[in-house]
Amino acid sequence: MKAERDFQVVNHSVRKVDAWQLATGYPSYTADLAPAGCLHVKMLWSPHAHARLRSVDIAAAERMPGVRCVLYHGNVPRHPYTTAGEGFPEPSPYDQFVFDRKVRFVGDRVAAVAAETPAQAEAALAAIRVDYEVLEPVLSLEAALAPGAPVIHDEPDAYLPIPMPYCPQENIVARVGMEDVGDFADGLARADVRLDQTFETQYVQHAPMETYVAWAALDGRNRIQITTSTQVPFHCRRLVAQALGLSVGQIRVIKPRIGGGFGSKQEVLLEDLVALFALRTRRPVLWELSRAETFTSGRTRHPIRVRVRAGVTRAGALTALGLDCTANTGAYGGHGIPVVMCCGSKVLPLYRAETVHFAGQIVYTNLPVAGAYRGFGATQAYFGTEQVMDQLAEGVGLDPLEFRLRNHIRSGETSPVFAALGEGKEGVPMTIGSCALEACLRQGAAAIGWDRRRPHTEKTGRLRRGLGMAALMQGSSIPRIDMGAASIKINDDGSFNLLVGATDLGTGSDTVLAQIAAETLGVAVDKILVYSSDTDLTPFDVGAYASSTTYLSGMAVKKAAADARGQVLRVAAAMLAAPVEGLLLEGGVIRAAPDRSVTLAQVAHYALYERDQFQIIGTASHVTEKSPPPFAAHFVEIEVDTWTGAIRPLRYVAAVDCGTPINPKLAEGQTEGAVLNGISFALTEQYLFTPKGRLKNASLEDYHLWSLRDKPPIQAILVSSFEETGPYGAKSVSEISINGAAPAIGNALYNAVGVRLHQLPFTRERVWRALQSHAPE
Template sequence: MRVTVNGADLNREPAPGQCLRTYLRDAGHFEVKKGCDAGDCGACSVLVDAEAVHSCVFPAFRADGRAVTTVAGLGTPDDLHPVQRRFVEAAGFQCGFCTAGMVTTASTFDEADLADLPQQLKGNLCRCTGYRTIVDAIEGRVNTEKADGVATGSSVGAPAGVRVVTGTEQYTMDFAPPGLLHMAVLSSPVAHARIASIDTRRAESIPGVRLVLTHADSPSLRFSTARHHSRTDDPDDTTMLDNVVRFVGQRVAAVVAESVAVAELACSAIDVEYLELPAVFDPEEATRPGAPALHGDKTVDARIADASRNLLAEVHGGVGDVADGVAAAEESGGAAVRESYRTQRVQHVHLETHGCTGWRDDDGRLVIRTSSQVPFLIRDELCYLFGLGPDDVRVFTKRVGGGFGAKQEMLTEDLVALAVLRLGEPVRYEFSRSDQFTAAPCRHPFRVDVTAAADRNGTLTALAIDVLVDAGAYGNHSPGVMFHGCAESMSVYRVANKRVDAMAVYTNNLPSGAFRGYGLGQVMFGVESALDELAARLGIDPFDLRRRNVIVPGDDFVDSHVVDDDLEFGSYGLDQCLDLAQSALRRGNGRTPPAGWAVGEGMAIAMIATIPPRGHVADASITVDASGTYLLSVGTAEFGNGTTTVHSQLVTSELNTVVGNVVIRQSDTDVTGYDTGAFGSAGTVVAGMAVQAACRELRARILTAAAALSGIPAERCVLGPNGVQCDDAFVGFADLPTGLIGHGRHEGTPRSVAFNVQAFRVAVDTATGEVRILQSVQAADAGVVLNPQQCRGQVEGGVAQAIGSSLYEEMRVDESGAVTNTALREYHVPQLADVPVTEVYFADTYDRLGPLGAKSMSESPYNPVAPALANAIARACGARLRRLPMTPARIWRTLTLMPDVGARAPSDTGSA
């Protein structure tokens, strides 16, 4: 077969049935990405004879004699295609994994296509941006600034921007070492069973199979796939390969072979006899006497609260007396709400799936190149499992294609390490998109029962939650998600009588894990919905109800107890956020509802600690060379969180240089001492503080050296982009001593709090339950906004993702515990047509605990969205949805149960 790719002939025969995507990547065209391999996401889009196609479902043989153009063929870093240039100028990406396909598709658009972008881009998904900047890019709007001077506070574009839009920026799988072997995993078809026997002889006899691993080959040490600074935060309830399976999709065996196809064939040839055990899928039933104990074999050392009752973790406590508070409210002519709310399983749908490649380097060290938010924590756990020292293992990332908390897990690296240590050859294991639904942890389902009471004036007198968390088959992040979800959701309110009761329990469902918001989104759905119901009963504006009851500086943080750790008010902007969001709703945006639809407004608030508790550490170092180029070494990973851009801006601000003079080495255990990881929005705050400290130490050393050379006191020396001016004497960088270096370390304490207020105006078709968002507003207290465009993008992306899990997304599980919608086409990730442009407003605050006054703002925008939407829907048509997602069918069913639904007119609808 002969095909022309980017103007060059490619002569090679495709394998039988091979798609164009893998055909191109086998030839080294790594700019063609894998997002789904089902034609659903568009990450693999290329041009065939100038027509955009999804190469994952385009048979390779159909390209014979045709011209194929990838994003790398549209333009080069030195000669960008106009569409590529516009994506850079508009900051039209975050993680950038979708960008190659997005740019390629957009390069075909004419004027008619531009008039209907939602239709033209329906085959291209973005999980990060919220689409606004993508539309800006296609329509030619410029959102970034050219940073010729100090860049802090400017919308500087991402340093990797040109590489991302040309497909030259490397992601995890964008290379193929010589002799690469491939791994496939056999998964359990049953939810709970003991493996009675496993016969691998047929698999081992298949040509090309190099290794078959079963539970007999697994290290005996138990661990958790969840990763935290302290490994004891999570239960040790997992082994690499176990002789007991506890959910449909659990690893049973792994095969390493010369190709993925051979490895998958060999998996199907493994004979396994399962002795099925009783299973439990309902978390309520899992806690009852007689329920099968999933981890009854574990000892107290596993850090499980009560394995005999499937109780993983629990918290019970409070202040005052909730019953007294409810009674006082009702006696005063106030009101009380007692309701139950439920949230569903949600998949992260980062477009780059989990995966890694491992090998031995020239020194014999184990090297893992992985898609991870936590390379240092992965290294440390591999050392623990295999009895290796930190110097024996290197773990690093390239650019990571999205994470949202999912890549704070160890899901592939352990198996690959085991195989590499056995074989001594490079091994790769990459999840398929269906693996993401069946083998990777999802967002925790919560049941949240809320009791809220207030007197006739709207002063809260009682607030209590009873929370049940479905951990699934393994504990993973469940203790932390449970504690964190209950914490700031409750402590944001000043109430004399509070109570928290919460349990995380094991079931035979798919394991749950870290997800954007880390439990806050689930609990806030309950708390903020209940407070809106309370405001409606009292006839009080919901903004005013919050103003009367939120904490202010000087108040204690109180959830299940008076919080006495390191949480402080580094700044406070919640009052501004409430004002900004309410003012925006009052102004409106001119979008009119369809005739006859009911209209309503709703809002909700959120608070989040800016740093995870119990330790989050980052090291950084920086040097300067004779040309004035600064080399920053930092451990945090870049996965669309924008930390690389912010870190470069911190360097320019502290060292009075320009962005072009900053080079960053990152997310590699070889380049810096330690970094807990890029989660909990810590990349800006914790790693940023370490970067700032390193820069200040280097600056002092540069000025001291320049003073010594010039004979002028250091306090009269000024550092600039080209050197140091000491009165009339100039000291160039080439004149300075070599080896000047600055080190910085931040321990992640004390911690501040950030705030978000979300508001919506929606229209509801009461005949069908369809919801249209007429106006979306979020006001955020992010401290000093170091990069306005980038921070706005984080808010927009968080809102868009939350709209998906509020209205559309749900992982469906059948009676056997199997996930039934395992393809993107069966799981409604928001498209451009589904996502409104969110108006983003920032409070004017300066946080004394953050770098240059900044606070984190990556995960918190997600948290108040679901309750704000629920509140808007309820005030529009009277349908109070207490279960997510709020689909048209659920809204319609709720309306049909209302006695006055037939008589209710749009003019009767309530408003915030």
């Protein structure tokens, strides 16, 4: 892998800045840092999918040993808000309350206890008497959209804070879409091969190693300090203030190291209650969800039904590409609108189609709540579109690789979809800058041995192998919405404190941002001391989502570092009596000539103690004007047991264009992890419900998340490009690679045995039944 430019720090696989503390088990995570003497929170979760609370009697629970406070809808403030950590105003309905008089899924909040020990809190839950008026649950899209269906959100005070119709009486959060590009019906009519197929994705969970956890305590000024495993500290502060009717200034949010999030911690699920308990009891309060609670009451990926319509000419040109998406958002609507809009905006522009159609709707049900999950929207939509692309190619006699090479978007091109679809509003026009998708396709194909691919009709025997592929694009931040900021100041010894609001959730973004700062300041990474995500101390940042940190926050860091660098050079110029323009800053030394130099430590000392004293400190903010897509081509070889339906991935190749990989090893790690996450999504993960909407497999034993034991060989190929608008040419890398496995395995399944599945996951029984009904030749 060769970078486009010669960098000193960037594009090198330096050690993670937090490696030592994590490898040695130094207390680093939220629960590690909870003070002794914390009260412990336990929640009484709803056993019903849909019910009204006629009464809640907490008197007996309050008298239980060790119990310090019991909260329920009768003794907490009622302010509508969303748990979705998004920019303000959120493209999510304010349809939640700290507690409500109605429960809307099995696992919804009913009442909470703070007690001296977890066991005492647990015991007190059993003493809470609740009289439920059980209502008819709505457990499917069909049931939710049926005329006369029970209304899940009938509370009068819920609303959508963006200018978009909110339709809770129809169990619909919102309808989204865009004006067709061209005459879509005509585009279909003109096609020589037309397809109209519907695909469905399932409920899945992020399952980070660290479950949801937060604690809160009052400081000496009666302010609330919340330490939490969150991806969105600043949004968390704002949302907690909103939910509790407090001012933002009363709250400080600190994010320590995070044990994984994948989008789940873009939701503010615990922080309101630990803050409220701390206020009521004046004691530190810790709440940590169990794994089962995380499955049941945490956030999930939106199951989405995607209808794909597309047409192609015999010459292989796309005349039409359209998506109609219906998302199940579960009991609350957070993130539903941007997720569905991303089904279009992150998928449709990948191919140059003459006509384009997109429409979507977000539907309430009485099932677990969906939210942000790595790749959101794109993951669900690519499952269908990339299988349709293979079928179109076959329909016109083209190899799937060749078909994609002919039709994918390239540098200098645009798509009307960019301007039409944003996240919760219209998008931003964009011309593709860097694009190495063609190289990804060719290198990935060579690595997997694509030229070995033979049609399924030539395959016999019990075990049959298949090759499949998918092409992908994502985005890098949300243009004109997301903002990141950074400040950087010099210390006496020439080291720098880098303060960022950006949130490292285990991805290594603190390291990446340190590398960007180090590159700009001409120092080694160990001279950059990163402190991230403390709302009192660090500058604002929207947080870790939408593949924004490297591209958006990285550019803020680059600008802040450049600001500091300018100040360093001005001081050095004074010290060396030389013009700034002639100075060279490299390796921590500023040179005017080979024999005339000062070190950064000398510059710092001079500025801090000697003459014209001031703090060398650079600050900057950054808002993006575009969301440059990373691109990827994924290839997989699988083996299908035609007797049992079992699919075994044998080998996976993910070729990714993420611009300049700031830290190649971390970028490869992101890619491999996302691929494994995607394979697991494709083959085994799913929520299984009882007829009354209770989750049956709320444990890692029963949920079947792939681990390293299951991992096939995964080859990550970083195909370099240079994105002019990104820091040192970087784009994002974190999300894109989760989106390829499901369609690539679907295509490989067809290549192996001649059947296609339109529903995830590809369980062995589902594959076996498809084989039984298909009886391939």
